[in-house]
Amino acid sequence: MPTWKVPSGPRGKGxxxxxxxxxxxxxxxxxxxxxxxxxxxxxxEAEKAALVDDAATPFFTIDxxxxxxxxxxxxxxxxxxxxxxxxxxxxxAWATRAPKRLVKEHLGDG
Numbered sequence: 436m437p438t439w440k441v442p443s444g445p446r447g448k449g450x451x452x453x454x455x456x457x458x459x460x461x462x463x464x465x466x467x468x469x470x471x472x473x474x475x476x477x478x479x480e481a482e483k484a485a486l487v488d489d490a491a492t493p494f495f496t497i498d499x500x501x502x503x504x505x506x507x508x509x510x511x512x513x514x515x516x517x518x519x520x521x522x523x524x525x526x527x528a529w530a531t532r533a534p535k536r537l538v539k540e541h542l543g544d545g
Contacts, residue, residue, distance in 0.1 A: 441533040450476045450528040454507070459499040471510040476528040480504045486524070492516065504531075 440447030454460065454472040461468055475494075477483040486494040486506050493512035500507065513521065530538045 439529075441529065441537075443532070443534075448532040449474075450532040451525060457499075460497050460507070469507075469509060472507050473510055473513070474500075474505050474507060475524060476531050477504045477506060477524075478527055478531045482527070 438449045438453060439451040440449045452474045454469075454474050456468040456470045456472075458468065460472055477486065480502075483496065483504050483506055486492055487496050493515045494506040494508050496505075496507055516524075526542075530542060
């Protein structure tokens with residue numbers, strides 16, 4: 436399954452990951468398991484909450500992800516985001532997992 440990682444130990448650290456269908460992630464309207472979920476890591480739980488609480492974005496969470504700084508989004512809804520907005524969210528996810536030296540090289544002092 437598609438997963439984007441940064442090098443860290445033998446398995447790396449994922450920052451954008453496909454999530455297989457699972458009983459813990461069910462569409463509240465249809466009762467069907469989501470089959471196209473993407474997990475995107477957020478820098479903090481506060482930033483996760485801001486994305487989830489923003490009705491203008493397709494991001495959401497489920498109980499299984501309580502206490503974990505990441506949002507869920509259906510692949511089929513990624514087109515609702517502007518390219519720049521999605522790029523910023525993914526860059527933030529990468530920066531959360533990447534070595535600090537590498538982040539500084541690519542993004543500066545921030």
